[in-house]
Amino acid sequence: MNRWFKWMLRILTGILLVGLVGLVIVMSLSYEAMPESSKLLDESYVRIEENVIVFEPEEAIANFVFYQGGLVTTDSYLVMAKALRDEGVRVFLPQMPLNLAIINRHAFDDIYRLFPSELPWYLGGHSLGAAASAYGADDRLEGLVLLAGYPPSSVDLSEATFRVLSITASHDEVLDKTTFESRKALLPSQTKYVHIDGGNHAYFGYYGEQRGDGEAEISREQQHNQFIASMLAFMLDQD
Numbered sequence: 001m002n003r004w005f006k007w008m009l010r011i012l013t014g015i016l017l018v019g020l021v022g023l024v025i026v027m028s029l030s031y032e033a034m035p036e037s038s039k040l041l042d043e044s045y046v047r048i049e050e051n052v053i054v055f056e057p058e059e060a061i062a063n064f065v066f067y068q069g070g071l072v073t074t075d076s077y078l079v080m081a082k083a084l085r086d087e088g089v090r091v092f093l094p095q096m097p098l099n100l101a102i103i104n105r106h107a108f109d110d111i112y113r114l115f116p117s118e119l120p121w122y123l124g125g126h127s128l129g130a131a132a133s134a135y136g137a138d139d140r141l142e143g144l145v146l147l148a149g150y151p152p153s154s155v156d157l158s159e160a161t162f163r164v165l166s167i168t169a170s171h172d173e174v175l176d177k178t179t180f181e182s183r184k185a186l187l188p189s190q191t192k193y194v195h196i197d198g199g200n201h202a203y204f205g206y207y208g209e210q211r212g213d214g215e216a217e218i219s220r221e222q223q224h225n226q227f228i229a230s231m232l233a234f235m236l237d238q239d
Helices: 002-028 035-042 074-085 107-114 128-135 177-186 220-235
Strands: 046-049 052-055 062-067 089-094 121-126 143-147 163-169 192-196
Touching: 035 046, 035 074, 052 074, 052 107, 062 074, 062 107, 062 128, 074 089, 074 220, 089 107, 121 128, 128 143, 143 220, 163 220, 192 220
Parallel strands: 062 089, 062 121, 121 143, 143 163, 163 192
Antiparallel strands: 046 052, 052 089
């Protein structure tokens, strides 16, 4: 019995060590937010509740839940959140485990319950976060926003009653363009597609450059101005 216990203890210790090493590796691969984005956490209209970063407008007109890109820190999207907040959109950014939204792909359900609101709800994400957001998309939503992403093959939204906005960039070398085209069949026929000339994958956030990405021909600020304008028009139903 004692020998069996020691054997099991060694196995469990080995599993724990492998897990810890894996955790360190995953976290070291994460993209950190640029200072101009992360500093916005200090603004008076920003609060963190239930592990969710909330940007509260003076007078809210809509709610938007946003999932970060894979291995990108949540505060890399605070510049976007501020721009939406300044126009009356209450923005929720859940802080995902290991910076992977796919691990908590139904975070919207918790936010919808914890922060009840009669205002329209929008959900979206960037890259892997866009795919994760598609899992929680249902008739509670007014719209779904996909930045450089597409729904998983198991999620068919072609008959969805909510609207969908899909935004991509011409110099994005991270997005699988073949899969992107094939997954259009899983989105409603009235989906609005916006293509940003000169933009790339990383410029949808504020986290520096991304491995394997194309070189942008416009600035990060210019790309943000373009896709945020499209998002606001979509949310304000001004398309």
